[in-house]
Amino acid sequence: MNLELALRMCEAAVRQAGREGALISVAVVDAGGHLVAFQRMDGARITGPVLAPGKAYTAVAHRMPTADLAPLVLPGGELYGLAGDRYVCFGGGVPLGELGEPGDGRGTGEMAGAVAGEVAGAVGVSGGTVSQDVACAEAAAALWEGA
Amino acid sequence: MNLELALRMCEAAVRQAGREGALISVAVVDAGGHLVAFQRMDGARITGPVLAPGKAYTAVAHRMPTADLAPLVLPGGELYGLAGDRYVCFGGGVPLGELGEPGDGRGTGEMAGAVAGEVAGAVGVSGGTVSQDVACAEAAAALWEGA
Amino acid sequence: MNLELALRMCEAAVRQAGREGALISVAVVDAGGHLVAFQRMDGARITGPVLAPGKAYTAVAHRMPTADLAPLVLPGGELYGLAGDRYVCFGGGVPLGELGEPGDGRGTGEMAGAVAGEVAGAVGVSGGTVSQDVACAEAAAALWEGA
Amino acid sequence: MNLELALRMCEAAVRQAGREGALISVAVVDAGGHLVAFQRMDGARITGPVLAPGKAYTAVAHRMPTADLAPLVLPGGELYGLAGDRYVCFGGGVPLGELGEPGDGRGTGEMAGAVAGEVAGAVGVSGGTVSQDVACAEAAAALWEGA
Numbered sequence: 001m002n003l004e005l006a007l008r009m010c011e012a013a014v015r016q017a018g019r020e021g022a023l024i025s026v027a028v029v030d031a032g033g034h035l036v037a038f039q040r041m042d043g044a045r046i047t048g049p050v051l052a053p054g055k056a057y058t059a060v061a062h063r064m065p066t067a068d069l070a071p072l073v074l075p076g077g078e079l080y081g082l083a084g085d086r087y088v089c090f091g092g093g094v095p096l097g098e099l100g101e102p103g104d105g106r107g108t109g110e111m112a113g114a115v116a117g118e119v120a121g122a123v124g125v126s127g128g129t130v131s132q133d134v135a136c137a138e139a140a141a142a143l144w145e146g147a
Numbered sequence: 148m149n150l151e152l153a154l155r156m157c158e159a160a161v162r163q164a165g166r167e168g169a170l171i172s173v174a175v176v177d178a179g180g181h182l183v184a185f186q187r188m189d190g191a192r193i194t195g196p197v198l199a200p201g202k203a204y205t206a207v208a209h210r211m212p213t214a215d216l217a218p219l220v221l222p223g224g225e226l227y228g229l230a231g232d233r234y235v236c237f238g239g240g241v242p243l244g245e246l247g248e249p250g251d252g253r254g255t256g257e258m259a260g261a262v263a264g265e266v267a268g269a270v271g272v273s274g275g276t277v278s279q280d281v282a283c284a285e286a287a288a289a290l291w292e293g294a
Numbered sequence: 295m296n297l298e299l300a301l302r303m304c305e306a307a308v309r310q311a312g313r314e315g316a317l318i319s320v321a322v323v324d325a326g327g328h329l330v331a332f333q334r335m336d337g338a339r340i341t342g343p344v345l346a347p348g349k350a351y352t353a354v355a356h357r358m359p360t361a362d363l364a365p366l367v368l369p370g371g372e373l374y375g376l377a378g379d380r381y382v383c384f385g386g387g388v389p390l391g392e393l394g395e396p397g398d399g400r401g402t403g404e405m406a407g408a409v410a411g412e413v414a415g416a417v418g419v420s421g422g423t424v425s426q427d428v429a430c431a432e433a434a435a436a437l438w439e440g441a
Numbered sequence: 442m443n444l445e446l447a448l449r450m451c452e453a454a455v456r457q458a459g460r461e462g463a464l465i466s467v468a469v470v471d472a473g474g475h476l477v478a479f480q481r482m483d484g485a486r487i488t489g490p491v492l493a494p495g496k497a498y499t500a501v502a503h504r505m506p507t508a509d510l511a512p513l514v515l516p517g518g519e520l521y522g523l524a525g526d527r528y529v530c531f532g533g534g535v536p537l538g539e540l541g542e543p544g545d546g547r548g549t550g551e552m553a554g555a556v557a558g559e560v561a562g563a564v565g566v567s568g569g570t571v572s573q574d575v576a577c578a579e580a581a582a583a584l585w586e587g588a
Contacts, residue, residue: 002483003455025476035466035490038479042443043265046180047208049476050233053490074222083228090226130225149336161297172329179473182343185332189296196329196347337559340474341502344527368516377522384520424519 001030001096001121005147006037009140013125014041016139022128024136027052030121033060044127054086055093055137056124063119067091067134092133093124094141120144148177148243148268152294153184156287160272161188163286169275171283174199177268180207191274202240202284203271204233210266214238214281239280240271241288295324295390295415299441300331303434307419308335310433316422318430321346324415327354338421348380349387349431350418357413360387361428386427387418388435414438442471442537442562446588447478450581454566455482457580463569465577468493471562474501485568496534496578497565498527504560508532508575533574534565535582561585 006028013026025040025048033056040048055066062069069089072079083089096119123144125137153175160173172187172195180203187195202213209216216236219226230236243266270291272284300322307320319334319342327350334342349360356363363383366373377383392412417438419431447469454467466481466489474497481489496507503510510530513520524530537560564585566578 003480007480030487032487034481034487035479036481038476039444039448040475040477045208045210046178046473046475049494050208070227073228087228089228150333154333177473179340179471179475181334181340181473182332183334185329186297186301187328187330193324193326193328200343339502339504340472344502364521367522381522383522 001028001036003036005144006121009123009143010037010039012143013123013136013140014039016136017041017125017128017132020128020132020135022132022136024125024127024133025049025052026136026140027056027124028121028140029053029056029060029124031060031119033057033122036121041127048126051088051126052092052124054088054124055126055133056122057093058087058089059093059095059122059124060119061087063095065091065095065134066093066124067130088124088126091130092126092137093122094134094137095119096121096123096141096144148175148183150183152291153268156270156290157184157186159290160270160283160287161186163283164188164272164275164279167275167279167282169279169283171272171274171280172196172199173283173287174203174271175268175287176200176203176207176271178207178266180204180269183268188274195273198235198273199239199271201233201235201271202273202280203269204240205235206240206242206269206271207266208234210242212238212242212281213240213271214277235271238277239273239284240269241281241284242266243268243270243288243291295322295330297330299438300415303417303437304331304333306437307417307430307434308333310430311335311419311422311426314422314426314429316426316430318419318421318427319343319346320430320434321350321418322415322434323347323350323354323418325354325413327351327416330415335421342420345382345420346386346418348382348418349420349427350416351387352381352383353387353389353416353418354413355381357389359385359389359428360418361385361424382418382420385424386420386431387416388428388431389413390415390417390435390438442469442477444477446585447562450564450584451478451480453584454564454577454581455480457577458482458566458569458573461569461573461576463573463577465566465568465574466490466493467577467581468497468565469562469581470494470497470501470565472501472560474498474563477562482568489567492529492567493533493565495527495529495565496531496567496574497563498534499529500534500536500563500565501560502528504536506532506536506575507534507565508571529565532571533567533578534563535575535578536560537562537564537582537585 023044125133170191272280317338419427464485566574
């Protein structure tokens with residue numbers, strides 16, 4: 001993860017929110033779950049600074065989209081009880097693929113925790129409906145995958 | 148939001164509680180979710196100082212009555228897992244509409260967070276049954292809407 | 295402690311703040327340290343909802359003015375290490391004397407924790423200088439002592 | 442506060458860090474202390490996502506530069522004990538002056554908390570030495586003052 005790419009991912013999420021008619025916050029975290037970039041659109045809810053980094057953290061911690069965690073944390077589910085203040089287990093958090101090999105250009109400026117073959121970070125979006133949040137997060141993640 | 152109006156909203160909630168036969172706590176927060184006024188009736192539970200500000204914070208953060216959040220955070224709901232230490236997702240929190248235009252008299256003494264076209268604060272009530280809490284919060288919110 | 299008296303104490307603190315030229319938040323807690331009433335003046339800092347209840351809680355928990363705790367929590371002091379998120383150990387918190395006998399009129403509507411011969415609650419003020427906060431808290435406490 | 446200006450403030454802080462030879466994180470919060478924008482430079486410490494928003498929150502909550510709080514929270518200082526999980530009381534947090542009048546162009550897209558005559562937000566920087574952090578935060582704040 002690096003700041004330049006994180007900023008471009010934030011911008012992509014914000015652009016998608018414009019298309020969706022949503023007002024969102026977007027967070028990008030590194031492989032350690034630590035914030036790299038955050039943007040809250042004018043008029044977006046004050047809960048965004050809590051939930052967007054929370055979704056990103058959760059996505060990188062569990063190495064899966066938070067939408068996929070949702071069924072697992074239901075009563076009777078494998079991870080029931082996980083939901084709480086630390087984790088946000090509904091859609092809007094998307095992990096950022098695996099790192100390529102050293103030398104592929106994405107390694108420059110890597111941050112805490114990145115190891116080839118592992119999740120390199122995540123994006124989290126909050127503020128719209130869950131499906132809008134997911135669409136915005138995926139628009140950001142597409143940039144990463146294309147990098 | 149201003150203190151004078153917040154106090155009148157607290158009094159309206161307490162009066163409604165008298166009609167309901169409930170003993171409640173009531174909290175009014177500004178658009179940033181920060182407490183402006185709080186009152187706990189004699190004999191009301193000590194959980195009120197936790198839950199009433201929590202409901203008010205949640206209502207302003209999500210810009211909807213906490214009663215409307217309740218079904219969304221059920222197992223299988225869109226926002227399951229949201230409930231936790233930070234959010235209180237059952238009835239009793241009511242957001243306070245949008246601010247009017249500058250000069251409409253409600254701008255005087257505004258506190259942190261008020262911007263025309265956005266949620267300007269919230270009221271949260273705890274101590275009675277959920278339906279009593281909602282009735283008390285709505286009695287307070289009616290004052291805001293009529294101001 | 296009861297709500298009516300707590301409100302009058304809040305008003306006394308706010309009036310004193312007007313004389314001091316300070317913008318304050320004031321909190322009154324019962325003998326259990328739980329909030330009974332809170333008021334934030336228009337324009338007062340958003341830190342008041344944190345610090346004023348914190349000072350009141352600390353004053354009732356330690357049964358002394360928070361100003362008197364200040365030297366005790368210094369390095370080498372008897373209570374060094376006490377200061378932190380839970381306690382606020384500088385001036386502005388004042389415990390509310392001992393309860394009188396049953397039947398003296400202050401017992402009506404007593405809340406959690408009040409026992410004759412013990413501290414019955416506290417007032418906490420934040421927003422001005424420490425000396426302003428203390429003056430406002432003492433103005434509130436004077437009402438209690440005269441009740 | 443609005444996102445566009447917050448992003449320009451982040452960029453100004455990062456540019457200043459380049460001049461200082463420091464690797465920093467920078468946070469901009471609104472008048473409610475809620476995050477609007479955050480950027481962490483490549484290679485900057487993972488403590489930045491905690492400390493930079495913390496400094497910004499503290500600066501807006503106390504309406505003064507966190508550097509000015511530092512002597513007050515020393516043992517024997519007026520506010521000893523304030524430092525803790527919630528507040529960060531050393532240099533690097535700078536409050537953002539008062540809002541101008543309606544119509545001065547800064548009101549567009551304002552977020553939670555902006556009221557003429559009050560602190561409108563804050564910037565917090567962490568990652569370099571304290572003096573580097575202060576220089577970066579002031580470079581960001583200069584943009585606000587010139588806006």
